[in-house]
Amino acid sequence: PFEPAPLQSPPASPAPRSLPQPRKTNFTGIITHAQPPDMDKGENKSVESLQFDISTIRTATNHFSADNKLGEGGFGEVYKGKLESGQEVAVKRLVANSKQGVAEFKTEAALVAKLQHKNLVKLMGFCETSKEKILIYEFVRHSSLDRFLFDPTQNACLDWQARLNIIVGIARGLLYLHEDSRLKVIHRDLKTSNILLDEAMNPKISDFGLAKLFGEDQTQDDTKRIVGTRGYMAPEYVVTGHYSVRSDVYSFGVIVLEIISGQQSRFGGLRLEEAMLHRAWRLWSESKP
Structure with a gap:
C-alpha cells in the first residue's frame, strides 16, 4: 500500500505527482447502507x-x-x-x-x-x-487523527484502506448528527484534532462544546459570535455568521483533503498560494490530479 511521505511545507507551485490510486468505492452505498444505529439506546437517559x-x-x-x-x-x-x-x-x-x-x-x-x-x-x-x-x-486509546496524519513517524500507519475507513466513519458519524438521530446537531468545530482513533483505527467525533441543536424543521441559523477553527470554517460562516449542516460538510471536506494529501489546512503564516485549500481549488480548476 502507498505510504505517504512525511509532512513538509510544499513549494508554491508543486509539480503533479503520479500516485497509486485507491480502489473506487461507492461512498453513498457504504454510508446509507450501514447498519442503522440504535436510536433508542441511551437517548432518553437523563443527564x-x-x-x-x-x-x-x-x-x-x-x-x-x-x-x-x-x-x-x-x-x-x-x-x-x-x-x-x-x-x-x-x-x-x-x-x-x-x-x-x-x-x-x-x-x-x-x-x-x-x-x-x-x-x-x-x-x-x-x-x-x-x-x-x-x-x-x-477513553479512546489511540491519539487524535491529526497526530497520525501530520507526524512523520505515525503517518506510515495510514495506508489507503485505513484512510478510506476513517473518511467513511467520520461521514457516518456526521450523518447521524445531521439526520439519523432524533436531534439535529451542528458540530461547528469539526477538525482532525477532534477526531479520535480507537485501537482498530475507527474514528470517533469528539468535543461538542460549540455544537448547536436545531429544531425538527430548522435548517440554518445566524450568530454574531463566530467560533470554530480557521482553516476548517465555511467562508459564509466566517464572513456573515450564517451556519447550517453545510458548514459541517465543508469542514468534513477539508478533513478529506487532509487525509488524502497528508497536508494540513493552515490559516495563518502562509502565502495564499501555499494554503492547502487554495492549491486544491486551483488544481481542480485546471483539471489536474
Whole structure:
C-alpha cells in the first residue's frame, strides 16, 4: 500500500505527482447502507442520572496528576482516569472561572448524553460542583487523527484502506448528527484534532462544546459570535455568521483533503498560494490530479 511521505511545507507551485490510486468505492452505498444505529439506546437517559461524585473523579485521576494529563483542548484540560470498576475514562476538566466554559459545558453535557453512535465519543457522565465542571468520556486509546496524519513517524500507519475507513466513519458519524438521530446537531468545530482513533483505527467525533441543536424543521441559523477553527470554517460562516449542516460538510471536506494529501489546512503564516485549500481549488480548476 502507498505510504505517504512525511509532512513538509510544499513549494508554491508543486509539480503533479503520479500516485497509486485507491480502489473506487461507492461512498453513498457504504454510508446509507450501514447498519442503522440504535436510536433508542441511551437517548432518553437523563443527564442527572450520569452525575459522578467529585471524590470519585479525584481518585480516578490521582487527584488530577500531571502524569495522568493527556492534553488541553477547547475550554479545559483532559486527564486519563480509571474508575473503581477498572474502566478507563477520559476526564475533561473545564478551566476555572470561565463563564464561556460553563456555558459550553452545559451544552456538551446535554447534547452528548443523548447521542449514541459508534463514530461518536461516548459520554459516560459528568461532575458539577461550585468549583468544578467536568465531563467523563469513554477513553479512546489511540491519539487524535491529526497526530497520525501530520507526524512523520505515525503517518506510515495510514495506508489507503485505513484512510478510506476513517473518511467513511467520520461521514457516518456526521450523518447521524445531521439526520439519523432524533436531534439535529451542528458540530461547528469539526477538525482532525477532534477526531479520535480507537485501537482498530475507527474514528470517533469528539468535543461538542460549540455544537448547536436545531429544531425538527430548522435548517440554518445566524450568530454574531463566530467560533470554530480557521482553516476548517465555511467562508459564509466566517464572513456573515450564517451556519447550517453545510458548514459541517465543508469542514468534513477539508478533513478529506487532509487525509488524502497528508497536508494540513493552515490559516495563518502562509502565502495564499501555499494554503492547502487554495492549491486544491486551483488544481481542480485546471483539471489536474
